[in-house]
Amino acid sequence: MSYTVLVVDDAAFMRNMIKDVFGSMPGFSVVGEASNGVEAIEKYKELRPDLVTMDIVMPLKSGIEAARDITNIDREARIVMCSALGQESLVMEAIDAGAKDFIVKPFKAEKVQEVVNRVLRIKG
Amino acid sequence: MDMSKYKGMFLTEAREHLANMNQLVLALEKEPENRENIDSLFRAAHSIKGMAASMGYEGIAELSHKMEDMMDRFRKGEMSITAEATDILLEGVDALERLVNAVEQDSLADIDIPGLVEKIKGYGAQKAAASGQKPVSIEQPSIVTPEPQAPVTNQRPAATAGFNISINISPDSPAPSARAFLILRRIKELGEILETTPSEADLKAGRFPGRLSVKISTGTAQGKLEEVIRDMGEVSSLEFGPLGEEPFTTPSLNKGGQTGGREKEAGEPKGETPSIGPLQQTVKINIALLDYFVNTIGELIINKSRLHETAKDISSRELKDGLNQLDRLVRNLQTQVMSVRMMPIESITERFPRVVRDLARREGKEIELIIEGQDIELDRSIIEGLGNPLIHMIRNCIDHGIEPPDERRALEKPLPARVYIKASREKDQVFIEVSDDGRGMDPEILKDAAVKKGLITPEQASEMSQKEALFLICRPGFSTAKEVTDISGRGVGMDAVKAAVEPMGGSIDIDSTPGEGTRITLKLPLTVAIIQSLLVEAAPETYAIPISRVLRTLEARRQDLKMSQKQSFIDFEGILIPLLSLRKIFRMPAVPVQEGFISVVVTEVKGKVVGIAVDKLVGQRETFIRPLGRPVNKIAGISGTTVLGNGRTIFLLDVGNLI
Numbered sequence: 001m002s003y004t005v006l007v008v009d010d011a012a013f014m015r016n017m018i019k020d021v022f023g024s025m026p027g028f029s030v031v032g033e034a035s036n037g038v039e040a041i042e043k044y045k046e047l048r049p050d051l052v053t054m055d056i057v058m059p060l061k062s063g064i065e066a067a068r069d070i071t072n073i074d075r076e077a078r079i080v081m082c083s084a085l086g087q088e089s090l091v092m093e094a095i096d097a098g099a100k101d102f103i104v105k106p107f108k109a110e111k112v113q114e115v116v117n118r119v120l121r122i123k124g
Numbered sequence: 125m126d127m128s129k130y131k132g133m134f135l136t137e138a139r140e141h142l143a144n145m146n147q148l149v150l151a152l153e154k155e156p157e158n159r160e161n162i163d164s165l166f167r168a169a170h171s172i173k174g175m176a177a178s179m180g181y182e183g184i185a186e187l188s189h190k191m192e193d194m195m196d197r198f199r200k201g202e203m204s205i206t207a208e209a210t211d212i213l214l215e216g217v218d219a220l221e222r223l224v225n226a227v228e229q230d231s232l233a234d235i236d237i238p239g240l241v242e243k244i245k246g247y248g249a250q251k252a253a254a255s256g257q258k259p260v261s262i263e264q265p266s267i268v269t270p271e272p273q274a275p276v277t278n279q280r281p282a283a284t285a286g287f288n289i290s291i292n293i294s295p296d297s298p299a300p301s302a303r304a305f306l307i308l309r310r311i312k313e314l315g316e317i318l319e320t321t322p323s324e325a326d327l328k329a330g331r332f333p334g335r336l337s338v339k340i341s342t343g344t345a346q347g348k349l350e351e352v353i354r355d356m357g358e359v360s361s362l363e364f365g366p367l368g369e370e371p372f373t374t375p376s377l378n379k380g381g382q383t384g385g386r387e388k389e390a391g392e393p394k395g396e397t398p399s400i401g402p403l404q405q406t407v408k409i410n411i412a413l414l415d416y417f418v419n420t421i422g423e424l425i426i427n428k429s430r431l432h433e434t435a436k437d438i439s440s441r442e443l444k445d446g447l448n449q450l451d452r453l454v455r456n457l458q459t460q461v462m463s464v465r466m467m468p469i470e471s472i473t474e475r476f477p478r479v480v481r482d483l484a485r486r487e488g489k490e491i492e493l494i495i496e497g498q499d500i501e502l503d504r505s506i507i508e509g510l511g512n513p514l515i516h517m518i519r520n521c522i523d524h525g526i527e528p529p530d531e532r533r534a535l536e537k538p539l540p541a542r543v544y545i546k547a548s549r550e551k552d553q554v555f556i557e558v559s560d561d562g563r564g565m566d567p568e569i570l571k572d573a574a575v576k577k578g579l580i581t582p583e584q585a586s587e588m589s590q591k592e593a594l595f596l597i598c599r600p601g602f603s604t605a606k607e608v609t610d611i612s613g614r615g616v617g618m619d620a621v622k623a624a625v626e627p628m629g630g631s632i633d634i635d636s637t638p639g640e641g642t643r644i645t646l647k648l649p650l651t652v653a654i655i656q657s658l659l660v661e662a663a664p665e666t667y668a669i670p671i672s673r674v675l676r677t678l679e680a681r682r683q684d685l686k687m688s689q690k691q692s693f694i695d696f697e698g699i700l701i702p703l704l705s706l707r708k709i710f711r712m713p714a715v716p717v718q719e720g721f722i723s724v725v726v727t728e729v730k731g732k733v734v735g736i737a738v739d740k741l742v743g744q745r746e747t748f749i750r751p752l753g754r755p756v757n758k759i760a761g762i763s764g765t766t767v768l769g770n771g772r773t774i775f776l777l778d779v780g781n782l783i
Binding site for chain 2: 010011012013014016017055057059083084085086087088089091092093095101102104105106107114115118
């Protein structure tokens with residue numbers, strides 16, 4: 001059973017890295033990308049992925065706002081925030097807005113795996 | 125993870141952000157209150173930090189992090205942007221650029237990062253102290269409260285089931301308070317939280333010593349709780365104790381004024397939701413791929429013309445229809461690919477304001493740079509070749525052209541002085557004008573200097589027109605070494621500008637009025653590889669001349685030739701221009717003249733209009749030009765090859781350097 005992933009980050013560079021991480025994890029397939037919060041919500045509605053990785057600081061709409069909006073659409077949305085160092089308070093805000101967990105850059109593949117597994121075990 | 129394959133992308137994106145940051149700082153210098161620019165600058169620093177951290181480039185990550193912090197304080201209104209701040213920011217951007225370059229070359233940059241970091245932090249500290257104001261605090265007072273849905277009570281009977289849990293977060297967690305926060309949230313689902321230390325508010329403010337204590341009233345078994353908590357990750361130790369009877373305490377952890385930086389504005393513009401138009405679908409593609417497309421299309425064009433050539437003698441309706449269709453398809457493909465290769469001039473001009481600012485400061489001159497036509501597009505390979513020539517021309521304006529402020533005032537010339545860059549397009553040519561309102565050039569002075577440097581004889585000087593004298597600055601050796609080092613330390617003179625522009629099929633025009641200013645115009649073709657050429661014959665050879673270099677073609681009658689000191693002249697629009705022979709230029713044997721007419725191609729060389737006599741004008745063709753390889757590219761007068769429909773390879777002439 002393959003889990004579908006939506007990758008959201010305004011840097012193409014980061015999106016590629018995250019895609020590659022999922023590429024090396026069996027059972028996952030990245031089905032969409034978005035580069036800002038507005039696009040993230042659109043893509044979520046279109047794809048209804050099993051998992052969303054969400055950057056925090058983005059143009060047009062932040063990851064926190066997007067997480068809030070997506071969680072309003074779908075309470076079960078599994079959003080994992082991707083934060084840089086020093087953004088703890090933002091991460092916590094995102095968690096309040098509906099994110100289920102977070103990973104900190106630079107990523108380690110094992111860490112991503114651990115967080116993703118945990119989040120996907122959460123049932124409605 | 126193997127990071128090396130991301131290096132290319134990192135470099136491209138980091139440089140885009142840095143170019144953006146440069147623009148933004150300059151804009152903020154003019155408008156320090158512009159919120160949008162402050163936000164954008166914050167985001168750009170943040171992006172670079174994120175990418176650098178992922179790649180393990182710690183110096184870049186640290187420096188950009190500090191710049192991000194500085195921008196954050198501007199965003200929150202804790203400090204305002206002063207000239208000192210923009211200087212520091214520009215220093216930071218420059219340092220980042222050098223660090224990124226060092227990454228590209230796998231070398232170390234000689235940058236004092238700790239020193240720069242101190243400077244950045246120092247600005248903030250001194251500003252906060254000087255203004256005497258505390259950072260804007262949006263912190264709520266911190267009291268220990270249970271969740272709203274739980275009743276607030278002061279005491280709980282000891283008999284209630286529950287635990288006093290002590291959770292230690294692993295010291296190498298990158299975000300310990302966020303992790304603790306997440307754990308707390310999870311625990312809440314399993315019971316009623318009576319008390320937490322630190323409080324949730326303190327946790328959110330980042331005041332987290334590493335250990336979270338939770339008093340929870342719950343029916344869940346310890347084992348299950350333990351499993352759930354450990355599953356949240358990053359828990360180094362976990363202790364369970366019984367709930368005590370102690371009454372609530374309300375420790376106040378709000379230590380007067382110092383906030384942990386609870387950020388309400390998470391970096392996005394508040395309030396507006398922009399209307400969602402159709403989202404653009406774009407891709408980033410490797411430049412090598414674009415070159416491949418152009419080459420392949422060129423081959424298609426060559427093959428297509430060979431098919432046409434062969435089909436001439438075959439009468440088949442279907443063949444002709446097929447070929448016409450092929451023509452259309454290839455032409456459409458070509459148009460699309462060429463348009464992808466087009467880049468706006470902005471991509472090179474965007475760094476000019478900074479260059480002008482720095483140079484003007486260094487020379488002590490007041491200069492305003494005005495750029496027009498930045499959205500005019502050129503083939504990217506032309507754009508690449510233009511950067512240094514244009515900067516050199518700007519330097520000339522600033523170093524030699526523009527007078528110092530006192531002199532200008534004495535002459536009653538306006539201050540600040542102006543340097544203009546104007547790009548415009550006419551049909552299939554682009555004009556880029558670099559001009560200034562400075563001293564201008566005096567042809568007589570130029571001639572004297574050239575004679576002194578031994579570049580021309582006094583006789584040549586006296587015969588030279590004013591226009592030709594201006595072109596003396598393009599002669600190799602005209603600029604002395606001391607005037608001529610450019611920003612990257614290599615010598616560059618106007619001759620290098622000419623050498624950069626002409627092989628592309630471009631040309632230079634120079635205009636100047638002493639006392640008023642100088643204008644140098646670059647004329648460039650829109651595309652490089654596939655251009656319209658005029659085919660001419662100097663039997664048995666055929667040559668191609670870029671149409672962009674041809675002023676006119678004409679048929680001159682033998683009897684209309686004028687002779688003067690062994691040089692032939694013909695009349696061109698009322699002026700006598702010298703007539704040269706292509707055969708002679710290429711040292712081909714003369715042929716007996718059959719007809720009474722001579723075919724002439726009129727062109728401009730080094731500021732002079734000349735006619736070049738050829739045996740025959742064959743016609744105009746669309747040609748795919750391939751550059752010359754070594755050592756053939758050293759031959760003066762030719763700058764490429766193309767293949768004709770009949771399969772023959774011919775040379776493209778570099779008219780500017782034929783003579």
